[in-house]
Structure formats: C-alpha cells, structure tokens
Amino acid sequence: MGWKRMFSRKKLPPFPHDFWLEEMEQARGDAEALIVPQQYEGKLKYLFFPGCQLGASDPRYPQAVYQLLCQVEPATAMWLSCCGAPSYWVGEIEQYRAVQNALHQQWEQLGKPTLVLACMSCKKIIDYVLPDVQPVTVYEILAAADDLSLPIYEGMPELALADPCMARDETAVRKAVCTLLERMRVPYHILHEDMHTLPCCGFGGNIEGPNLAAAQAAAKAHISSEPRPYLAYCVNCRDVFAGAGKESLHILDLVTGLNGLERPTPHLSLRRDNRRLAKALALGKEKEECLGIKLVMDDEVAQMMDDSLISADHVRRLIARAEQSGMKFIDEAGINIAHLPLCGVTIWAEYRPLGERTYQLLSVYFHRMERVEGPPADGERVSGE
Amino acid sequence: MKETKDIIIGHTRSICPVCGRQLPAQRVRHGEDIFLEKSCPEHGDFSTVIWRGRLSISSWMCGNEPLGDDYNPNCPYDCGLCQHHLTDTCCVLYEVTRRCNLHCSFCFAEGGAGDDIPLAKIKEDILALTRPGKTFLQLSGGEPTVRDDLPEIVAYAKNVGCKYLQLNSNGIRLAEDEAYVAALAEAGLSFVFMQFDGTRDDIYRKLRGKPLLELKKQAIANCAKYRIGVTLVPTLVPRVNTDDIGNIVRFGISQVPAVRGVHFQPISYFGRYPAPPANEDRYTLAELVADLGRQTNGLVNITNIAPSHCDHPLCGFHSSFIAMEDGRFIALTKPDSEGCCCGVTTAEQNREYIGRRWTRSQEEEVTAAPAAQYVAGEPDDLDDFLRQAKTRSFTVTAMAFQDAYNLDIERIRRCSLHVYEDGKFMPFCARYLTLGGTE
C-alpha cells in the first residue's frame, strides 16, 4: 500500500498523524487500568474491554456499563486500554502487532476469560489478528440477560438505527441491539438493511487529520436524507453524527440512562482528560487528582484546539516548559505567550495563570515551518549546479 | 561486450491495431529500450517502443499496481465508464465543433469541415456533464474559436457550475480578434490551452502547414491583456521539434505571468496522421525527461519532475516552479531520488492542482523587466516569495496519449481525462482510438 511506504520513507509529515498514535499511547499509558474484583481473581468469566473511545467520549460510560455487567455476571473484570486500531490505520504495522500481542498476553494471564467488547473496530481487529480469543460484544451479553432490569422509555421518538461500518455482516450484534431496544420499548427503524454495505460515518482511518473535508462529507452524506434522530452502537459514530448536527444516542445511553439526545460531540482535544477521569471513576478515586496542570477554556478555544489537532496534553507541556524556563512573552494585559516545538509542527498558546497550577487558555495556533538557527551554510543559499 | 538479453519486465493487456481485439501484452526490454509487444492470431506480432534511454522505468512506476485479473475483457469498448475503471473524472473534454481553421497533418480529432452542433444541444450536454462546483471542463473540437457563440457557451458553463473552464485552441482567432478574447474573459474563461509547437516557423510549416509563430505571440499578448492564463502545448514529433524543447521552455518562462506553463504531448498515432508509424517516429516520456534536462541546462530535470499520480505513471508527469522576477527558478516538486513523489492522488486533488496553477492570478503584479536568464534558485525572503508565488507559477507537464499500437489496458483504466459524448464519459485515448494499422 502506497501510504505505508510513504510513512516509512518519511514522506508523510508526522503531524497530524502522530496525534492519533499519541491518543493510543495515552489510552495504554496513564489512562490504562485493570480492575479485577479480588474474590474472582483466577476465576474470571468476563473481561470487559470498552476500547479507547468509550471513556474518551463520556468518562462515566465504562464504570456504568461495568456495573451492569457485574449484575449479570459478578466474575467480571474491566480493562481500560486500546486494541491498537490507530496504529493499524496509520500503517505502523509493527506497533499494532505489538499491541495485539500484549492484549493476548494479558488475556492469557487473566485465565482466558470471555473478552466482552463495546467497539466493533476492536472486534474486527481482534477477530482477525487473534482468532483464538473469540470476543463477544456487551450488547449480546446484555440482550441475553433476561433477568437484567432495563429502563423502559415511554414516548421516545422513533430512532434510526445506524450500524457502524465495522458491524458489516455482524448480524448477531445488530440483533442484540434490536432486542435491547425492544425490551426498553424504544421504537426504531433500521437505517441500512443490507449488512454487507453499511456506510461509513467518516471517522475510520482517522482521515479527519489529513482530509477534514472528506471526513465531514462522509458524515454529512450519512445523515442528510434521514429526519429521525440516530441510535448508534459505536461511540465514534455517535460523536461524529452529533458533531454534524444530528441528534444521536448510543445504545448504552439508553441502557444506563446516562445521556439524552442533546449531548453534543465531546471535544477531541479533551478526550485524553476524559480517559483519565474514566480511570479515576473506575478506581474510585477523586476526580481532580489525575489531571496535573488544570486548563480552563471556553468552547471556542477547545474548538480551535480540535481544528488544529492540538490536545490539552500538548498545551500542558507547552505551559510547563514556558513556566520552568521562563521563555515566554507577555503583553500589557498580562497574557502569556509561549511555544512548544514538536516534530513537524510548532505550537503556540496564549494563556493567563490563575494560580494553583491552573491556567486559562485563550488561544492556540501552530505553524509547520521550522525555525532554524541561522541561514543555510554558504553556497547553499542559491542552489545551482 | 555486454550481452543484451530480451527481458520481460511486465505483463498487461493491449489490442490488435488492425482488428482491435483485446490481447495479452508484455513490456519487454531490448537493450536500453522498452517495447510493448503483443501477438494477434490473425494479424501477427507488434512491437512498439514505449520507453527509450537510461531513465529507470521501474523507479518511475514505483507504487503502481499491475493489471492483475480484475480487468474488463471488453476494454476499451465497454466505455462510458465501466465498473472496472479506477479513477474518477479529473477533467472533462467536450467537442463544441468539428470545424477547424487549420488542416494539420496530425490531428487527434480529424478536425475539418462539417455542420456546427446546435447551441441548444451543447447547453444540454454541458448541463448533463457538470457537477456544480467541481467540474473542470475543456472546450475542444475541431477548433472551438470558429464558433462566434463560444463566449455564450463559456458563460453558460460557468453559470451551471463548472469550476474551471479551459479552451483548447490553436490561438489564431485569439490573435486576430481581440474583442473575442475580451468576450471570453468576460464570460469567465479560466485559461487557454494553446497549441505551440516551437519557437521557429519551419516547425509550424511542417506540422500545421503555415508559419504561425507571430500569431501565437499575439494570442499570448491578447490573453495577457485580459488576464486569461495561457499554457503552451507542443506536440513533439521526432526530427521536427524535439530539438526545440529547451527553447520552448525558455520562451514560456520569459512570458510569465501571461504563460502559466508548458504541457508537452509526444506525438501519438490516432485520428489523422500522415503515415503508419515506425518506432523511429515515436518519442517517449523517458526521452522527453532526458532532453528537458539537457536542453534547459538542468533547470527542469529528473530531480524536480514527478510521474503522474492521478493517472498511470506512464501517462505523464508534472513539475511546478516559481519563476522569480530576479531570475531565480525555484523548484517546488521534489520527488525523492527514485523519482517517486507520493502515493496516488485523487482526481479532485489533481483538478485543483492544475486548475490553480494554470489560472492567472487576479492580484496586482509588479511589472518588472523579465530576467535575462533563469537559473535554479531557492526562495529567500518569505514576504517576497509569497507575493511572487501567487503570480509567477510555472508548470512543466506532459501527457503521453496512447494509440492502437501502444494501448495499455493497465493505463487506460486509470485515465482521468474523460471525453463527454452522448451521455457517456470515455477515457480520451479510448474515444479517439483509431484502428486499421498495417499488418
């Protein structure tokens, strides 16, 4: 594939592709958590693996769904991590295989419990690379649990069931989602009957970075001819549709009662923080502890960060560097301005210290041209023969 | 003495130039040159040179997927476009007339006489082929400027949403009728693709039947006055103008910003041509790249030329430069040492690339005396570079059309230059394919 070769020959700039690899590394790094109920150690039946985006979208999801699963089967553990899909999508095959191998090892160490997934991309990759694992989805488990009491929704408008593209040919999963909807008395209509050709929402491949227009066009095409609100069972789809202006629910919103139709799409730049909060909730810790430098910003600035693929972590590193070294500028209003050189991009931020390791972020911007120390060596300035 | 062995370097499919049936074909290396070879059970063996010289064809074609099994056994006769076609439309070519004001010895469209196509039919077709905000339409013929209503056609096409409008023309009327040029500009014409075979009149006499150089220069001047960009398009014929390549490029650069670039078209044998071609009557892309380097003293050379990515790499190349006012010629295309630039480009990216570079900027240009000489250079002051980059772009591009002798199915299924006719889109080389070669 041309793009794999491109990246390996350093033809592709690292930015913005690195953004997604960093997301994955964070999901497997400081947001990683394995919760095993002590009394079931060595005797686990289920290992709930929500994937890297569920908690990134709403930090309450993983713990809420885990608790439901524990009602169905107490011998259930939860592992917050990532299956490696971002590295696969960017062509870092070695890395993605390493992630999958680590996943397999952990699953073996825990006694090979049934892997319970919430994300169909995770399922596609694990089915393909680790055929002995044979994961199932949380939707099938919950649908089969006749004794589990689920909320009943009266007067819910009819929803359009939007299967994720990764659910192609996964008829059992769709059936499970429909069963859950029926049990909760939610009227629905399947948007795209043919499971061979389920359309894409535009998230897959992380194409938003290199080609935002294509990603947006895919989302727009998906929602354009359907007036009803959407019901998704992929959290990325849900967030993409919400971002494109379509009222969207995730099936887990209905099952847990966590969110309604109006939830906007969470900021891309804040997803790493959400994962940390999801971990804190799962470990029963105080929310605030986990975040280090605290950033305060309004929605417009968060959007600026999203559009530039700059995460809150990048800004924290920038501020930490500026505060430690003193290398920053200041204007008459007391606004600090500093930069952070990264590979292939330089990020700038304007901020105001608010005390107690808290900073108000006012603006972010970047440039790809790299500042260098001096002119090129003599003779290079005008190249010739 | 080195032993020259015939080596098959690739497999594809082609057609018999006599009867047109689809045949398996091989790309075969004999010595330094590469030939497309095929064998018709009825009409015998055919061997056509497709690559001459030391430039590595495998480096040029890096990243290209070979034909494989998934091709249309009826290609190119199922055109319009069949499901095996790989590339979306980058540009649409549409004939507005069969008439012409020249009678050239070489003509892909066999232009000449005939009744004119009714304007209503043209409008109907343009409406049908246009994807609003996206379409790059080339008005062709015959010679489109024989039509007095061409400005009306241009205005209509713009109105229904064509994003870029190109006129393919010999430039004669553009030289002789300034009011007509003004009307085309007013109607929204984006740029002119002007036949320009060389910097000497003996070339025009041989290829077009009369001296045309002064008219060409006048056409450029008139288009410049109304800010319509002009791209010079030489048809390269061995022993006629292949020694003039360097001069053509230098002339083009001297006319920046009126001239936006040069688009070389090695001669191809379809439509009307004086006699069935021998291999010595062919001029390959590889030779063009080498001659460009030699004849421009390295100003345009393999280090700044990139093979086609939207179309098949054997279909052409592109390179972009900024011709700065002070004589620096800055290369923007920088493929790596293997001649490979990047992966596949979409039709839309390709369309935007050429659309932007061939359109003359409407921004204020500093009028400076043209530099006496251009040498390879580098950008320097950022503000100055940016100001000039917007107005002084110069592209050197090429397209190698296919004929029945060298038709390659692997290439044609990636074609993004589509002719629109009777509701169908067809790759250019399929539409103008002419059979009936000698056995």
Next chain:
Amino acid sequence: MERKIICALCGKSLEMTETFFDYYGHHLHKDLPCCPSCGQVYVSKELAEGKMRNTEAELEDK
C-alpha cells in the same frame, strides 16, 4: 504592532531581527520581533495562520 509584547524572561522590548525557517528542504527568512537579550522569537497568530500557512501551502506543491 498595536499589541505591546515584551520578553517575560528579560523584561526587554522586542526588536525586528532576521529569522530563518526551513520547510520541505527550502530555506526562507523574515524579520520578526525578537528579544535582543535571550534571542527568543515571537510569532503572532496572524503571521502563523496567514503568511506562514500560505507559504507552507505553496511549498507543499500539491
């Protein structure tokens, strides 16, 4: 510059100084505000999202 910016480290006003950039193998320069003491260079949002972005687009070619 309407906005008055000083170097927070040195407390000095900035002076326009020739600054060099690399991109895609090309080298360019522009005079930018710079601290005369520690040498740190200020790039404004307007510059980054304006001329620098446009220059990057030109040099990226496609």
